[in-house]
Amino acid sequence: MKSNLKILFVSSEVVPFAKSGGLADVSGSLPMALQEYGMDVRVVMPLYSSVRKNMLKPDPVTDALSVSLGGESLSAKVFEAKSQKRVPTYFIEREDLFGRPNLYGYSAGDYYDNLERFSFFSHAALRTAQEIGFKPDIIHCHDWQTGLIPALLKGSYAVDFFSGTSVMFTIHNMGYQGIFPAEKLDKTGLNGIDFFHQEGIEYWGNISLLKSGIIYADAVTTVSPTYAQEIQTDEFGLGMEGILANKKENLYGILNGVDYNIWNPEKDKNISRNYSPDNMSGKKAVKKELLEKTGLDKSLIDKPLFGMVTRIDKQKGIDLVLEVMDELMALDTGFVLLGSGDKHIEDAVIAASKKHSGKIGIGTGFNDPLAHQIIAGSDIFMIPSRYEPCGLTQMYALKYGTIPLVRATGGLNDTVFNYDKETGTGNGFKFDSADPDELLACITQAVSLYKDKRNWKQLISNAMKEDFSWNRSAEKYIEIYNGTIEKKDLY
Numbered sequence: 001m002k003s004n005l006k007i008l009f010v011s012s013e014v015v016p017f018a019k020s021g022g023l024a025d026v027s028g029s030l031p032m033a034l035q036e037y038g039m040d041v042r043v044v045m046p047l048y049s050s051v052r053k054n055m056l057k058p059d060p061v062t063d064a065l066s067v068s069l070g071g072e073s074l075s076a077k078v079f080e081a082k083s084q085k086r087v088p089t090y091f092i093e094r095e096d097l098f099g100r101p102n103l104y105g106y107s108a109g110d111y112y113d114n115l116e117r118f119s120f121f122s123h124a125a126l127r128t129a130q131e132i133g134f135k136p137d138i139i140h141c142h143d144w145q146t147g148l149i150p151a152l153l154k155g156s157y158a159v160d161f162f163s164g165t166s167v168m169f170t171i172h173n174m175g176y177q178g179i180f181p182a183e184k185l186d187k188t189g190l191n192g193i194d195f196f197h198q199e200g201i202e203y204w205g206n207i208s209l210l211k212s213g214i215i216y217a218d219a220v221t222t223v224s225p226t227y228a229q230e231i232q233t234d235e236f237g238l239g240m241e242g243i244l245a246n247k248k249e250n251l252y253g254i255l256n257g258v259d260y261n262i263w264n265p266e267k268d269k270n271i272s273r274n275y276s277p278d279n280m281s282g283k284k285a286v287k288k289e290l291l292e293k294t295g296l297d298k299s300l301i302d303k304p305l306f307g308m309v310t311r312i313d314k315q316k317g318i319d320l321v322l323e324v325m326d327e328l329m330a331l332d333t334g335f336v337l338l339g340s341g342d343k344h345i346e347d348a349v350i351a352a353s354k355k356h357s358g359k360i361g362i363g364t365g366f367n368d369p370l371a372h373q374i375i376a377g378s379d380i381f382m383i384p385s386r387y388e389p390c391g392l393t394q395m396y397a398l399k400y401g402t403i404p405l406v407r408a409t410g411g412l413n414d415t416v417f418n419y420d421k422e423t424g425t426g427n428g429f430k431f432d433s434a435d436p437d438e439l440l441a442c443i444t445q446a447v448s449l450y451k452d453k454r455n456w457k458q459l460i461s462n463a464m465k466e467d468f469s470w471n472r473s474a475e476k477y478i479e480i481y482n483g484t485i486e487k488k489d490l491y
């Protein structure tokens with residue numbers, strides 16, 4: 001077992017530079033945890049327009065990294081972020097591909113050239129390693145945006161520089177499969193062997209970069225043990241269940257961790273008052289401000305306030321909440337949501353907030369400080385997801401003494417356990433089916449427990465004691481990196 005592996009960590013979003021969801025949180029915090037275990041980790045990501053403001057004193061690495069792609073030779077600039085405390089992070093600059101306001105597209109749809117963008121990024125990440133002379137023991141790739149890399153390492157990059165390199169692919173969400181028309185195959189720059197067939201990157205006549213990652217990686221992981229099982233079934237595999245079941249010898253579920261330097265009520269700079277299990281008065285102050293900020297009735301201060309911070313997408317089950325909104329309000333509660341995404345669902349939430357004025361508050365767009373304030377200021381945090389590979393906000397909520405109410409799926413199932421009044425154990429509320437009646441029954445139970453002050457206090461205390469820091473999961477990654485490298489050495 002090597003304790004000083006060289007790891008090239010390739011991700012399309014990384015906190016604090018660019019974020020659309022949990023992938024960025026993981027890509028910001030896991031490399032730091034690995035570094036603490038003595039690993040030599042380098043992160044590579046695209047230089048989107050939004051990255052510039054967060055990049056402290058970038059150091060140019062090269063002005064002309066050349067990438068040959070689709071018969072053309074393209075070049076990029078590469079920068080390294082200068083910051084003593086952080087893992088070295090390399091940024092691929094190519095204005096025509098990444099100099100855009102968003103990461104992947106507009107609200108109307110994805111950018112038309114995402115295959116070209118992330119294919120270029122994948123090649124450029126490998127070329128950067130060569131340019132800086134960093135010969136990785138393992139390349140750790142994430143989601144479809146980097147799904148080409150495992151295939152590239154079996155093709156033209158297999159020899160010389162990367163001959164001793166293994167590759168791990170982590171699935172953060174099966175719902176995003178990186179599907180592109182077959183006619184774009186030459187834009188992938190795949191050559192050396194034939195990749196476009198059923199046992200390769202071909203998926204119902206198209207290219208799938210997610211499938212590419214799964215098929216060609218030496219090890220595949222996903223972000224919770226339950227999701228690793230679920231994705232091998234028809235219901236959750238979204239068409240790839242067979243491919244995943246075939247890979248099951250090398251498929252692992254490792255629960256994401258939390259960076260408690262960022263998500264911690266004792267030191268969070270986004271909330272006006274800090275608090276801890278020993279002194280909870282700050283939580284009430286944060287709730288009061290949240291009510292004011294979102295235009296909710298002052299009287300809600302002593303009533304259950306439900307919160308949600310989420311991408312607005314069918315995955316997240318907000319439509320289930322909408323179905324029971326009148327009943328939720330009839331229980332004399334408040335509801336505050338921060339999210340953006342699906343326009344129809346957004347409109348329906350706005351309509352509900354007009355109907356129940358003063359009891360439903362809405363924040364739109366991407367607003368990190370408000371996300372922290374809702375997670376800290378609400379009493380109950382709802383995540384009724386249809387599926388949830390891991391989910392991070394339930395783990396954040398626990399640390400803030402905000403009780404998660406979740407559907408028993410994926411990582412939610414692995415981190416939230418029903419509170420039991422008899423034994424005083426458990427950290428939240430959990431229901432089984434994506435069914436409005438079940439959700440409502442669970443909400444009713446939570447509201448009733450909220451009124452039982454003694455048990456509620458116990459529940460909050462249990463929640464705040466939970467520890468989902470990265471240690472255990474980082475050790476598992478290191479174990480699997482090593483196992484994967486050893487297997488490769490045998491052949």
Ligand code: ADP
Pocket residue numbers: 020021022023025309310311338339340364365366367368371390391392393394
């Ligand atoms: P997913 O990656 O599926 O969106 P996760 O629970 O893993 O779900 O991670 C979501 C992350 O994105 C959390 O850090 C959450 O706080 C953040 N987030 C989601 N929506 C917003 C928003 N509108 N504004 C700010 N942060 C958001």
Ligand code: GLC
Pocket residue numbers: 021022023026172173223256388389390391392
């Ligand atoms: C995805 C999943 C989410 C997970 C996150 C980070 O976006 O939807 O459940 O927590 O990735 O792994």
